[in-house]
Amino acid sequence: MIRLERYDAIAHLVLDMPDRGANVWNQESLDAVGQCIADYASDEALKGLVIRSAKSSFLAGGDLEQIEAIATGGRSAEELHARGGELAELLRRIETCGKPVVAAINGAALGGGYELCLACHHRVMADHPRAQVGLPETQLGLIPAGGGTQRLPRLVGVQTALGVLMEGKSFPAAKALKMGLVDQLCPPDQLIETAERWLADSPVSIQPWDQKGFKVPGGDMEGSAKNTMMVATAMFQAKTYGNYPAGTAILSCIAEGLRLPIDAAFEVEKRYFVSLLLDPVAGAMVRTLFLDLEAAKKGARRPKSVGDLPLDCIGVIGAGLMGGGIALEAARKGLEVIIIDRSVEEASKAHAYVQRFFDRRIKRRRATQEECDAVKARIKPSADYADLKTAQLVIEAVFEDRATKAKVSSAAERHTTDDAVIASNTSTLPITGLAEAVDKPEQFIGLHFFSPVERMALVEIIRGEKTDERTLALALDLVARLGKVPVVVNDARGFFTSRVFGTYITEGVGMLTEGIAPALIEQAGRMSGMPMPPLALADEVGLALMHQVGEQTKADLGDAYQANAATPVLNQLVVEAKRIGKSGGAGFYDYPSDGDKHLWTGLNERFELAADQPKVEHLIQRFLTTQALESVRCVEQGVMIEAADIDYAAIMGWGFAPYTGGPLTMIDNEGLPEFVARCDQLAARYGERFTPPQLLRDLAQSGQSLRG
């Protein structure tokens, strides 16, 4: 529990919340710390206070579940305002208690945890890799609400404070000291002693900002901070397209707050904090990107019936980009990897892949050649399937061809142990069909990694018709071991990610046929919050590839095939203009060797510009809506094991506009009846792809939501 321990004239406020791995701010801790501070302040025998943690971290910040509940609880502005200042008020009592208080930072002090440190008169930090400080609230769509936006710029200056607040990164001890985020470092085992020595030697019990004549270091809003703020505002807008109110709120807290005495400045901070709680972005981001995502990473979809499974060695077939990437990631996480290709030489390309990855990091001094060699040593290149005998799971990452995949899967099954799992890294071929190539289809599964493997967080796990629970559990174990995020789906054409993600490109490419200016299409894509605009993305994926997939689908489906909005455009570019995308140096963009890529001017000749151009907001809506509708269709058609997984998977998988909290949350926040009505309008104008699925109509009718 949180308690005050007395050692003669010195007291320790010990942060030690019961039944929790880490200390957090919630009602319980607010009350307990408040009581300790009151006891310290009123006890005349006590001359100094050390605030320390009994856990491996100091204090991890706010209780996310509580924050999510507050942010999505439909509370009124008055209610939020009345309660929004609790932490700030408590911290203010600490720094104005009249006696010195020192923070002994042993581990992570993040968010409200670091704000507690900021309210102390001195900050001592253990020089330990685990110890870090930071204010990550912006990543949740929030801002610090315990005075952090006010104390930090007053402590370290506006420029440094912006660097900490805007990105939400954490800083290790040495960096924190250099930036002035803490006052002193010491060896971990001397933390308390060092803190107590400060109390004995040179205690201060008043904050700089409470002293007369205080000046903001580096210039205030009448000085250099004015220009800093102007540029920071523009750069933030440029980076986020106005989709993230939290960043602008931080800027405003500083710009407005620094002109005020600190108590009035806290009011400004609270006002912006409340405005963010009233905005759907924060609640959406907390739920999807923290609660849902954490649950997924911790194995929420792992079958409960399956116990721990051994996993220390995997096989990878095919040493191309995907195979090499998977081998790299597995070996980096300590797994033994056997990589098979036509020859040992071919298979050894995985080593080259690892070396290339490490070269970049070694150059930036973020890794050493020894680490690289250790990773390579865990990857064994081979041309002999018999070497797979020690692998508990084998992933084939060979050419996207049914016969080739069948051949290697079958070979892998023959050379592995009875309980080994065979996985296919296919992005398009149905898993149930591929499973026919092996004798034990129940031990066959899809593991759809994205390229480049080392950078893409999501892995789509595709359960074939016969895939059993043990197989699914082992696949999830591997994904967890790689530190990646799993999403489990059923077998269907395009699975989930490719299918939904494809609608974004189709929509953007199709807009050309409506005479919409290419630059407007692209900017609408960026402004929608997608990581890349649709035409540029199409160039990256490859126009020839997209065209070919279309042709293949046409051949597969016969009469059932329906051309989509992008088909005529791809025909024109690929067939007529011979522009195959970025790999060919020409697609929707030109790629001059001596400059930045720019939109191909020939587009304006082939697709005559409409006299009336739509508003960008309309295009943004179309981009997000088409993806959201396809997501709901996936739910309706049973593609998802769990509908709610769509939200985090869309964001982690292809960067679906994170501020929305994912496609389903986005629809819920708009309101189902409103969304359905809007889709009907879009469908009337642009066609069936915008027709809302029946599931959506039914839910709207019965007043339900997608996420509940």
Add this chain to the structure above:
Amino acid sequence: MDTLIIDALRTPRGRGKASGGLATVTPVELACHPLRALKARHQFPEDSVDEVILGCVEPVGEQGGDIGRIAALIAGLGEGVPGMQINRFCSSGLDAINLAAAKIGSGQADLVIAGGVESMSRVAMGASGGAWATDPQIASALHFIPQGISGDLVATKYGFSRTDCDAVALRSQACTAQAIKEGRFERSLVPVYDPNGIELLAHDEHPRPATTADDLAALRPSFAMLGENYGFNDVARLRYPEIERIDHVHHAGNSSGVVDGAAAVLLASADGAQKHGLTARGRIVSCASVGSEPCIMLTAPAQAAEQALARAGLSVSDIDAWEINEAFAAVVLRFCQELGLDLDQVNRCGGAIALGHPLGATGAMIFGTALDELERTGGRYACVALCVGAGQGTATVIERCS
């Protein structure tokens, strides 16, 4: 009730830096020069002026604290003469005149001096701060970008190339040189003296008559770095998503010059003129101020001119002399494009690219140039227009008294 234009005077424009000819003159003293000259020329008695209105865009420091009233007092117009300072950014000097015309026209004043002052060498652009650029909520909501990038945005959106803009600059220099050579500014120029009577500056200091197209072509774009490295181009594209990239066409040679200067215009009602024995050179026919989209900022002058013309019952073809402030070359081009004018029809005595743009004073200065030009050419109507920060435009139509 008509507002009669009695006279319009200005100081020369000194280069807006410490080595400039007017840099040692305080803003109040600078403003006093044309005020004293008006008094000397027209001999109106002490305390007879009903109002002094001075435009000033950075009214802080020594330009702050109601420089209109302080200059009126120090110029010796009399303790009974009230004064005020107004600010509508670059059109302040013209808006001072329009405000005076409104007072006179509505019968609330009979004799008013309107003009403006800006000592850019002493009080830097941006000195007065303001929420528009530095309040994060406001800057975000209004898509604030520095004005030069707005100028580049105008060029990009309306298709003006670097060559087009340089041609405007070259013409500004040539027309200015011609005007100076012919003494067209002599009537309105008031030399500036130090307190001991030593002449500091008698002629405009900023023109570079020897400028060639090659000289201009060699200049580096002024706003490319600001736009590209600090996010402002991207902010502009949030508001103008159809633009793929902003073409940075403006540079020191085709944008208005930074200078010091002051101007004052004596305006009167018919009664006021008669009472003090003043002869009218012209009259104010109409005026207008309009707002426009603030990010691109500089596209309102044509609309303001059209509105002023409509109020006067006139059309574009009725105007014999056009003054459009050369804030940036693209502003002049866009003004002509919108109104269907040839470049040769506007700014025939050059403009702020050659002469400089003392922010608060310019409107009154080019107002005087228009009047002088009507008299020189025997024209009847002139229209004066300026683009204004935060998306505004002001225009005034005047008529010469025959």
